[in-house]
Amino acid sequence: MDFSRATHTAILSDLHLCEAEPVNPKYPLWKKFKTRMFFFDGVFADFLSHLEDKAGGAPIELILNGDIFDFDSVMALPEEPVFRLSWLEKKRGLFPRSERSSFKIKVILKDHPLFVEALRNFIARGHRVVFVIGNHDLELHFPAVQQEILRHLSLTPEAQDRVRFIDWFYISNQDTLIEHGNQYDPYCVCEDPLNPFTKGYNHVSLKLPFGNLACRYIMNGMGFFNPHVDSNYIMGLREYVTIFLRYMARAQPLLIFSWFGGSVATLGHSFKDRLVAPIRNPLKIEDRVEDIARRANAEPRMVRELRELFAAPASSNPWLLMRELWLDRALLIFAAFVVIFQLFSSIRAVYSISFFWMFIPLFLFLPFFLFYSRSVTSLVSGYKEPDEKILAMASAITRVSRIVFGHTHHARHEMIGAVEHLNSGCWSPAFLDIECTKPIDQKTYVWISPAEGGPRQAELLQFSEGTSRALNVTEREGRRAALSKS
Numbered sequence: 001m002d003f004s005r006a007t008h009t010a011i012l013s014d015l016h017l018c019e020a021e022p023v024n025p026k027y028p029l030w031k032k033f034k035t036r037m038f039f040f041d042g043v044f045a046d047f048l049s050h051l052e053d054k055a056g057g058a059p060i061e062l063i064l065n066g067d068i069f070d071f072d073s074v075m076a077l078p079e080e081p082v083f084r085l086s087w088l089e090k091k092r093g094l095f096p097r098s099e100r101s102s103f104k105i106k107v108i109l110k111d112h113p114l115f116v117e118a119l120r121n122f123i124a125r126g127h128r129v130v131f132v133i134g135n136h137d138l139e140l141h142f143p144a145v146q147q148e149i150l151r152h153l154s155l156t157p158e159a160q161d162r163v164r165f166i167d168w169f170y171i172s173n174q175d176t177l178i179e180h181g182n183q184y185d186p187y188c189v190c191e192d193p194l195n196p197f198t199k200g201y202n203h204v205s206l207k208l209p210f211g212n213l214a215c216r217y218i219m220n221g222m223g224f225f226n227p228h229v230d231s232n233y234i235m236g237l238r239e240y241v242t243i244f245l246r247y248m249a250r251a252q253p254l255l256i257f258s259w260f261g262g263s264v265a266t267l268g269h270s271f272k273d274r275l276v277a278p279i280r281n282p283l284k285i286e287d288r289v290e291d292i293a294r295r296a297n298a299e300p301r302m303v304r305e306l307r308e309l310f311a312a313p314a315s316s317n318p319w320l321l322m323r324e325l326w327l328d329r330a331l332l333i334f335a336a337f338v339v340i341f342q343l344f345s346s347i348r349a350v351y352s353i354s355f356f357w358m359f360i361p362l363f364l365f366l367p368f369f370l371f372y373s374r375s376v377t378s379l380v381s382g383y384k385e386p387d388e389k390i391l392a393m394a395s396a397i398t399r400v401s402r403i404v405f406g407h408t409h410h411a412r413h414e415m416i417g418a419v420e421h422l423n424s425g426c427w428s429p430a431f432l433d434i435e436c437t438k439p440i441d442q443k444t445y446v447w448i449s450p451a452e453g454g455p456r457q458a459e460l461l462q463f464s465e466g467t468s469r470a471l472n473v474t475e476r477e478g479r480r481a482a483l484s485k486s
Contacts, residue, residue, distance in 0.1 A: 001161040003128065004297050006061040006173040009456075010051050012445040013065035013180060013406025014426035015044075016136065016228060018073045020111045027251040031223040032436045034073070038429040041114035043443065047463050048122045054447070054468070060127040061172060065406045065424060066134020066180025071096070072215040073136075073227065074104045088265065092220045096206035101139035102148050109152045120153045128162035132170055134180035134407065135188040136215070138206055140165060141196045164295055168193045169306060169398075171297040175456055176448060177398045181405035181423075184386040186314040187211045187324075188407070194288055194307070195278040207273045210266070210314050210321060217269070218262035218325075222255065224248055228409065228430040229440065247434050263325040270315040298398065305397045309390055336365050385412065391419045402458055404446050411444040411471060413460040422446050422460055444471065 021034035032038075051060055075093050077085065083099055094100035109116055123129055131149075133140045140146060146165050155163070168190070169179045182188040188211040190196060198207050208216075219227045224247050235243070248255050286300075293300045314320055322328045340361050347353065386394075391403055395418070402420040411425030425444035432438040444462045451457040461468040 001128065003061075003130070003164060003295075004174070006448075007058050007450055007456075008051075008055040009061040009063060009172050009176070009448040010445055011063040011065050011178060011404050011422075011424050011448070012427065013132075013134070013424045014067045014409055014428050015064075016067055016070040016073070016426075016428035017108055017112055017115065018070045019076050019107045029224060029247060029434055029436075030251065032434075033226045033228070033429040033431055036111075038436070039112070040427060040443070041112050041118070043463070044115055044427075045118035046466055047443075047445075048118050050463065050466060050468065051447075052122075052125070052127075054449075060122075062122065062127060062129045063132060063170065063172065063178050063404075064129065065132045065178055065404070066182070067136040067406065067428075068131065068134070069105065069108055069137040069140070071101060071104050071137055071139045072212050073220065074107060075220060076104070076107045078103055088217075092217050092262070092265075096139050096208055097203050098142045098144045101142050101206075102144045104139070105145050105148045106152075109149070116152050120155065123153065123155060123159050123162055126162075128164070130164050130166055130170055132166045132178060132180055133168060133193070135182035135185075135190065135209055135212060138190055138196065138208065138212070141167070141193075141206060166295055167292050169296055169298070171302075171398055171400065172448070173456065174297070175400055176402045176404060176458070177394060177400045178404045179394075181386065181407035182209070183310045184390055185211075185407065186311040189311050189313050191310075191313055192278050194285070194292065194303075195280050197279045198273070198276045199279050200276075204279070207276065207278065208269075210270050210324075213266045213269050213273075214262075214325070217265040218259065221258040221262050222252070224252070224434050226429075226431055226434070226436075228426070228428040229432060231432065243434070259326075260330065263327050263330075267318075267321055267325060267327060270321060271318065274313065274315040302397055306394060309393055336362070340365075385410075385421070385423065388417050388419075391416050391421060395419045402448075404458075409442070411442060411460055411462075413458075413471075420458065422458055424460075 018034060020036040020039070021031040023035055024030040048062075051062070072093070077090065077094070086095075089095055094104060119129065131140060150160055150163065153160075153163070168183055169177060171177055183190065183193075188209045190209060191207060196206055197204050215227055219225060224243070244255060252258065289300045289303045292298075293303050296303070314324075319328070322331070340358055344353075344355060344358050348355075385405065385408060394403060395401060401418065402422070404422045404424060406424050406426070408423060409426040409428070409430065410423055412421065412423040414421055424446045425442040427443050429436075430440040430442070432440065441464075442462065443464065444460060446458055447461050447468070448456050448458045460471055462471050
């Protein structure tokens with residue numbers, strides 16, 4: 001199957017398909033955003049039919065540009081596992097290993113039969129589908145996971161040739177570079193997509209970025225926070241206290257221990273994975289580069305050169321991670337308590353005074369602690385898009401003038417220097433509130449189609465009520481502000 005040429009291309013990203021969360025009868029707001037009532041499988045089926053109408057019967061290239069599946073949020077466990085489960089897996093989800101990841105994709109696809117059926121019929125009608133791997137579906141690197149997706153699609157051998165899995169970038173029709181975009185985000189970068197696997201004791205695993213680990217070990221245990229909107233979990237101390245007292249005091253009174261344990265696990269795994277060397281075979285590295293280039297419609301040198309643009313992983317800076325996890329503040333409080341306790345223990349050896357006097361210096365310390373806390377800002381939400389230098393370099397390397405990303409959930413269409421830059425936004429169940437009453441309903445995508453007498457043109461569109469419409473600048477800025485609101 002020739003993937004090098006395309007007439008009509010549709011690009012969407014960040015669907016974050018996951019297993020259906022059962023409704024908690026006692027605490028209905030617990031992971032409400034994950035419940036079946038917010039599934040959009042039927043809308044996706046209508047969307048594919050709409051694309052066929054727009055293309056007028058011509059073949060379509062559908063690019064699913066990363067984070068289509070959310071492996072990090074899957075909490076389901078096998079009833080009769082053929083592998084040993086650790087206590088951490090039972091609490092926060094399965095580790096990224098082939099047999100475990102295969103189980104997770106089975107669970108996701110089983111809970112989304114309409115999505116699978118719509119994609120199957122779309123491919124069977126002669127269209128092609130390209131899966132670009134993002135940060136939340138890094139487990140697509142496992143061949144067994146890819147085979148499980150193909151098995152669920154139940155395609156003929158001829159139709160299977162119209163499905164392709166891409167490691168991190170894809171060039172459409174030699175005019176558009178498509179990447180998920182996480183490779184330029186220090187918190188979500190896959191350190192080495194050429195060699196993504198690591199060797200453990202009697203197992204092969206994936207090296208996960210810091211952002212993935214935080215989702216698994218923190219967010220999975222704090223089910224009132226929506227991971228699809230930054231402002232739902234990146235707040236100041238006052239906002240955290242307000243949200244806790246309003247929603248969580250009864251349902252999760254020991255939330256602080258869930259946070260602390262998850263933060264320590266995230267920090268520990270980040271450092272451990274940073275030190276583990278990937279599995280490399282020097283005799284096959286060129287074969288690997290050539291294979292990635294072939295599937296991406298690129299040249300081998302492009303693979304090597306794009307790799308040089310990757311961001312340095314945030315796990316290289318331990319203090320930075322501690323600040324993002326609020327462990328620096330926990331350490332500061334602990335250190336203050338220890339110093340004051342030791343001081344009063346020494347005083348009590350000479351004078352008979354009550355330990356309740358300890359609270360006076362602790363209260364005096366509080367303003368300084370609050371000042372420090374307010375001065376620390378999260379850099380996780382600070383990353384938005386690659387800068388002009390990255391875009392210019394990627395454009396020069398791949399010889400295209402248009403670049404499409406996902407990852408940030410911010411729909412964009414703009415000229416940055418000489419490069420036309422687009423972001424396809426997201427389809428994930430994003431809400432501004434815990435009660436899921438304020439949706440950020442994007443369902444945006446990029447549509448690239450022929451223009452009369454010239455090269456293909458790109459549009460940023462929103463699918464709603466069976467039709468597409470262009471987002472104007474005011475709407476895009478409003479959605480971006482809502483997603484960035486804190």
